Amino acid sequence: xxxxHLRAAAILPFALALTFGGSAFAQKxxxxxxxxxxxxxxxxxxxxxxxxxxxxxxxxxRILVHVQQARRAIAADNVEAAKQNLQKAMTLANIVExxxxxxxxxxxIEANGMSYKDTRKVQPLVVGLYDDLDKVAILDPxxxxxxxAAKKAGIPPTTIELxxxxxxxxxxxxAAKARLEAAQKILDNKNNxxxxxxxxxxxxxxxxxxxxFSYVSIDIPLREARANLLLARNLVQQERVQDARFALxxxxxxxxxxxSQVGDNRAKHVSALRQEISSLAENxxxxxxxxxxxxxxxxxxxxxxxxxxxxxxxx
Numbered sequence: 001x002x003x004x005h006l007r008a009a010a011i012l013p014f015a016l017a018l019t020f021g022g023s024a025f026a027q028k029x030x031x032x033x034x035x036x037x038x039x040x041x042x043x044x045x046x047x048x049x050x051x052x053x054x055x056x057x058x059x060x061x062r063i064l065v066h067v068q069q070a071r072r073a074i075a076a077d078n079v080e081a082a083k084q085n086l087q088k089a090m091t092l093a094n095i096v097e098x099x100x101x102x103x104x105x106x107x108x109i110e111a112n113g114m115s116y117k118d119t120r121k122v123q124p125l126v127v128g129l130y131d132d133l134d135k136v137a138i139l140d141p142x143x144x145x146x147x148x149a150a151k152k153a154g155i156p157p158t159t160i161e162l163x164x165x166x167x168x169x170x171x172x173x174x175a176a177k178a179r180l181e182a183a184q185k186i187l188d189n190k191n192n193x194x195x196x197x198x199x200x201x202x203x204x205x206x207x208x209x210x211x212x213f214s215y216v217s218i219d220i221p222l223r224e225a226r227a228n229l230l231l232a233r234n235l236v237q238q239e240r241v242q243d244a245r246f247a248l249x250x251x252x253x254x255x256x257x258x259x260s261q262v263g264d265n266r267a268k269h270v271s272a273l274r275q276e277i278s279s280l281a282e283n284x285x286x287x288x289x290x291x292x293x294x295x296x297x298x299x300x301x302x303x304x305x306x307x308x309x310x311x312x313x314x315x
Contacts, residue, residue, distance in 0.1 A: 036111035045121070046101045050297050053304075054230075056099050060127040060171045061138045063092045067176075067206050068141040070183070074200045079187055082199070086184050093177040096127060100173075125174040139169065145207035168219060168307075175210040179203065221261070222307040224254035229277075229300040236292045241284055244292070248281035255303075266306075273302060 048056065066089035073081035102123045109116040129138065183202040186195050232247035255274040259267050277299060284292055 036109070038109045039107070041106045043104050043106075044101050045104055048099070048101060050233075050300055052099065056096055056127055057129055059092050059096050059099075060173060061129050063089045063096075063173070063176055064138045064142060064171065064207070064211070066092070067180075067203050071141075071200055071203050074196050074203075077196070079196070083184070083187055086180055086187070090177070090180050090184070093173055093180060096173050097123075097125060097177070100125060100127070126170050126172050129169040129171060142207045142211045145204055146211075146213075149204070149208045168213075168223075170212045172210045172212070176206045179206045179210065219307060221254040221257040222303055225251045225258065226300060226303045226307060228254065229296055229303060233293055233296040233300065236284075236296065245281050245284055248277050248284070248296075251299075251303075252277045252281065258306075270306075273299060 066085040070082045070085035070089065073079070073085060100123060102121045105120055105122055107116070107118045179202045183199040186199040186202065189195055228247045228251035232244045232251065235241075235244035235247060252274050255270055255277070259270040259274065262270065276295070280292060280295060
């Protein structure tokens with residue numbers, strides 16, 4: 001399972017970079033041997049299937065649903081309902097945390113006969129929220145909270161709209177969990193108006209700080225391709241071959257747009273994948289569901305890896 005972006009997954013892509021600078025290095029000739037070398041190798045300890053990754057994303061989205069329901073309960077002075085929703089959100093956060101894979105990070109640094117080695121386990125807890133989630137229940141309250149926070153900060157409305165234009169949405173589950181714990185602790189104390197206001201503020205920070213909206217124009221065709229491949233896979237499972245054919249054609253068209261925006265090396269891989277998808281769209285037959293489903297799953301995984309999915313599988 002490749003993680004390319006850590007924006008998480010469900011299940012997040014994870015990258016490590018080491019940059020050196022300074023005049024001492026700048027003055028060295030390109031032919032001179034470096035006095036210091038560093039190598040960082042990151043490997044996933046396990047992989048998640050497409051179905052598991054979708055489930056992780058759905059669970060992360062439900063955290064936000066219960067956060068909003070808890071805020072509504074607090075606004076209505078219904079402390080018990082707020083507590084119940086916080087408990088459900090915390091349960092979901094624990095489920096996501098237990099499901100996301102860990103990574104082994106091996107570091108080796110050598111200089112002038114000295115050597116440093118270290119191996120550790122890390123678990124990125126950033127989950128991507130996929131397009132087929134309930135936008136009204138999950139993202140609209142988050143957008144409203146972000147707009148209100150930006151307005152209070154004096155950010156112009158036009159700038160706010162630009163900030164909320166997105167191609168990807170991620171939830172930092174670790175940050176959300178910390179705020180949930182803070183809100184629970186507040187509500188477990190004597191419940192006066194000050195406590196309720198503080199609890200609501202903690203939950204608001206989940207919506208404004210733990211959820212990240214990012215926009216990369218090149219992601220748009222990949223998002224379309226990924227969504228149509230998921231749709232095609234579901235239609236194949238239902239043996240709706242003709243509908244699956246149209247979804248595959250839409251995925252191929254989206255990849256053609258993406259192909260025109262990337263470099264030659266990536267474009268070659270995209271072209272090959274697009275041709276495979278087009279071929280299946282032309283030749284898919286009733287009764288070949290299992291073979292088609294496996295192919296589409298593999299393609300979805302590849303597109304998601306290009307997109308920077310939260311926990312891309314090897315492929």
